[in-house]
Amino acid sequence: MDVTLSARQDGPTSPRAVALSGGLHPVGVFFLLAGAFLPIMDFFITNVALPSIDASLHASASELELVIAGYGVAYAALLVLGGRVGDRLGRHRVFLAALVGFVVASAVCGFAPTVGVLIAARVVQGATAALLVPQVLATFHHTLEHERKARALALYGATSGIAAVVGQLAGGLLVGADIAGTSWRPIFLVNVPIGVVVLLVAARIVPDTRSDRPVGIDLPGTVLFAATLIALLVPLTEGHSLGWPWWTWAMIVLAVVLGAATFMAERRAEQRGEIPLLPPSLLRLPSMSRGLVMVFAFSIGFGAFMFVFALTVQDGLHADALHGGLAILPMAVLFFLGSVFAPRVIGRFGRAALSGGAVIQLAGLASLVVVVVNGWPHVSLWAMAVPLALAGAGQSMLFAGLFRSVLADVPTHLGGVGSGVLITLQQSGLALGVATLGTLYLTRAEHNTAHAFATVEAVQMGIIALLAIGVAALPRFTAAAADAPLLDA
Template sequence: MLHPVSETPIATTLPDTPSATARRRPAAAPLLTPLGLLTVLLGAALPMIDFFIVNVALPTIDRDLHADPATLEMIVAGYGVAYATLLVLGGRLGDMVGRRRLFLWGLAAFGLTSLACGLAPDAWTLVAARVAQGAAAALLLPQVLATIQAATTGSRRARAVSLYGGTAGVSSAVGQVLGGLLVSVDLAGSGWRAVFLVNVPIAAVALLLAARTVPESRSPHPSSVDIPGTVLLAVAMVALLLPLTEGRAAGWPLWSWLLLALFPFAAGAFLRVERRAERTGRTPLIPPSLLRIPSVRSGLTMIVPFSVGFGGFMFVIAVALQSGLHYGPLAAGMSLFPLCLAYFLASLAGPRLVHRFGRKVIITGSLIQGTGLVALALTVHAGWPTVPVAALAPSMTVLGLGQGLVLPVLLRIVLSELPVTQAGVGGGVMVTTQQSGLALGVATLGTLFLSLLPSAGIRDGFLAALLTQLAIVAGTTLLGLRLPRTMR
């Protein structure tokens, strides 16, 4: 439940006064140029796209590598679990050794692991390469927000964070659009392998640009890695996410229940270790004081349900369109194009709307998103099993518009009061929350959908998942009412 927050307006842009700038960004730190911003956003898009790009390629991977359902889910879940588990550590390492340096290392590792995915000779080699790719993404992504926080101020920072928010949402949908296109085109007979190999030249270009345009920054008081906290956080994340994403496909074996039983103990031990570390003057992996910042607490509380609903929706619709409506990979991907476009346009308009209407933007965005879900459910119910791609466009557009008014603003809220000295760890915590929510959405809504298929069929299972997401959106709307009325 969201704790009450002060009625003092949340500043989504930082004042440009010399004193505030000096407190939050060292005077000698270079500013992020437009080309540098484009470069870090390109780096941010790669991990986000790859969380979903494989969805529409799963049937082709199944035919080519003869993978069973549990292995196919591991191809998706292995990436997500490694990604979410290591994100906070990636942010901390960037604070210590330099965010530009970690960004370059992450880009290089992401390109190499993508190449390994594209060349995988069998299903379990692909799973291992996907886990390594998720770890590389965890090094790369936290440096983006940390660099924006450290190398921008005022209206530049507000615009950069809004563009990051737009990139975060659009990339998730673009992943499935791009995946469908690449599988359908079948470049040089590469089939599904192209969805991974396409990352290699993009990462190489981003690496060259980053070496020239991205300024270096780091915490002025770097600290050592919190090894006990890192281990306990990894155990807690794996204990929660692995059984939820893999348990159903494996038939809920004993290990899945044992891991779920371990989660509350690992999470409790992690909280105790972090509190003790901060109390004794050491630097914990996730400082508990970070979660006492009102903007961080309120923003993260709303990001969780939003990400759960979004992650579940993207997984379910990829399966429903291909298995139920018999769309090919390209048609399944292109059905999401109106959502991508509407999301991006809404995210660009967000800063001006927030300045004028405050929290009403988030509440309105949630209501619009709910309207889009209802419209999509009615369209599917009326036209099944012959719903053309064009018939989905109106509801997808409304969905994207609503989502684009919610997530980018929530990201700005989390970052608005975050000190530059905690930019890396703060960005890591935020993205970990978002990615964990996406993984939980795939696990919960995906499990609900797949469990209903034998008895209810694909249409009714899809409708049940949409109605469940509608309930989640209603909860997000209510949480929005607890935000301050105005946000600068």
Template sequence: MTTTTTLSPTSAPPSASASLPVPPVLGPLGLFTVLLGAALPLIDFFIVNVALPTIDHELAAGPAVLELIVAGYGVAYAVLLVLGGRLGDMFGRRRLFLWGMAAFGVTSLACGLAPDAWTLVAARIAQGAASALMLPQVLATIQASTAGARRAKAMGLYGATAGLAAVAGQILGGLLVAADLAGTGWRSVFLVNVPVVVVGLLLAGRAVPESRSERPAPVDVPGTLLLALSLCTLLVPLTEGRAAGWPLWTWLSLGAFPFVALAFLLVERRADRAGRVPLVPPSLFAVASMRRGLPPIVPFSVNFGGYMFVLAVALQQGLGKGAVAAGATLVPMALAYFGASLAGPRLIGRWGGRVAVAGSVIQGVGFVVLLVTVWRGWPDLGFFTLLPAMVLTGLGQGLQLPVLMRIVLSDVPAERAGVGSGVMITAQQASLALGVATLGTLFMGLASAVGMREALVWTAVAHLGLAGVTGALGLRLPRLVG
């Protein structure tokens, strides 16, 4: 015997929407947690700058190994970022965020307990890899679990965090090294991460929603290997070349870079045309926001990474400032950056991409003021003497990075959030490392040849040129941003 159920005319059919998955929602506590996860890797990229003299003294590292302590982290971080975004799409962004944060805590502990310089190099490479698992999930989670005004606010806060963390890293590093907590010295710049990670894991388990791509693509092994090889052939010789005396392998590596990069582009294009999902899909650049917004991020980040490194060296080695005094000099820049980045969402609603162009102009004025100040006042440069240049550069930077990041991802579909954020952060991180390598090498080479004052002046000219390139590329940004 069978029974049938009929619906009366007044009965409502089951709602089709009831079977649809509820989109994840990122609340205030969840946003704070993922922004904490975004800050940690960027702080650690820069926090080492002010600790290098102490590390060199205690571990007898030498210039080449000190460069590896910085470069090992940056290269591993940049190489694996896109892969980290892809894995988040596949296995869940919250899950990868937790794994990455836990690994970051363990590797930070390994850095802090390293008995010798080469162990520290290995731990820094592992720490960079852990960062690459964690950071792409931040933007992907924001893209997948916010919308409209909430997404705009979250992106603005992310941009503020990204820049502020870099400046705060050097300030915090100076304070920790000078404080010498429980006799830990430079080790505290790494050990401080451990309790922060424990808190972050507890918050993430409670407040960060899970999300993943509905159609995750498998890992692109050839693309991953070729991207890693291309970034290594460029960044490693540029970072290590000066300290190592530019041996033959550095020139061979640089000569191989364009060929490896071309092979990567061809492999990715072929995979895209064959219907597969490559690591960096060329079709992603058909999205106007990605195509227009990503190019200005490259010179901006080269400029930013080099500027922070050069300032750390000039303030400590050139002016003889201690770690705390060097960090304090950067406080006005951090405050100006933070204030400008918070104003960005309101400004971009009215002026669109022109906000970033204005920021590049203000930053350029800051470099001119720095150039004149150094030329006329060296070596009697104190906090108040450098204050105008610090404020102007911080203000200009704060009007650029958050705006550029919002523009890049504004039109990327939610299902490609992991890939899109991974591509953008890889471009940013590789450019930061490239800035340290190129502008740092320029500065150190000039300092040896003509003196610290002239080196800082000519490097400021290079910074000014990069600010001009960023502004010129920014003219192609959309006037209205959704």
């Protein structure tokens, strides 16, 4: 595959010069991706640290879930708003300000003295991530065209998956290293030096863009949508450990009512000529209406898998954090390799490549369940390597293809809104996967950890099987994008 990254020869070629002319140099692309990598990685890096956080801060099971879900809820609830703020105030400015906030919140997480402080700092992390990440996709949408845009979106999809898997691996390595007796704290503190480097470089080489027709802030829609997510995810996260008191069921009913109110408010706003938080007309675009459902479903299964796999290896097989992180390495390697070749494979075989990726992932997950159930409680991490590698290879194809397809029909001036909606659904799915399938796992793990893992994976395999069939409804992929130089500026 041609991975040429040089700029056009008939114009400015340095990253700084390209940025000053309003363009985006390939180096700028990768630093934007690095900025998106940190928040996505941070959702998953905590998974392998949960037992250490429990031992250090004496957290309950529901508090540990809130360390994950609190970040996810804040992230998902404010993502579309983040896209709009960037469209209006300038994506470069918002990206840098949000990155500063994310770095500061990461430092607070790293030094948190109690689990309450950690959860609060995680919520702030999620909120700043919601401002940061949409600027990446919106900048791609504004500064890149045709094949370069398709490649950048595919790289973002690959980055999302790689960040998730690397997060779990890095978390295990950092916790296992127990640097100066700090246990789990470096998983958050590592964001500080990386974030500062990205901040200093991006300040110089990322162009300042904003929408020519910025959309107003939909305050009622934002409040209703955030309230819907909170009303749904809080009882799903807390209900199991509290014995499902009446108020958890009342909140679930309230979430349904708030969801209906959100839909009606958004529809009325659009009828008045406004562009609401979640525009019904935008959601009716073929690429959005079909692709978003698939991204959401895939994210539910993926978020749940990363959560329950970490707990199965550490709590069930009694592996330490280091080996728990290393256990995911085969998936990380194959996901990375698959992501490198995914654009070319998808360009050649189109939607069939996504179906093939789903089948490969299914084979990996099924064989992983067989290994865990048959070998329990003496399952070798080596025995899980090949199944995890297969799952990672298949996931890489789905990630790249789904993210490439969702924004295909979105008008350029709505790039911030469209990218915000996309990541909102992805992050909502990840948080919902932890809250629902994670709770299912915790309930069944009290009796049999292996069967609990198998139950959750059976649900995920059902989702993947439906995706293997459903990708036929996605827009067709063109071969041109695959043959073009990668992000050739």
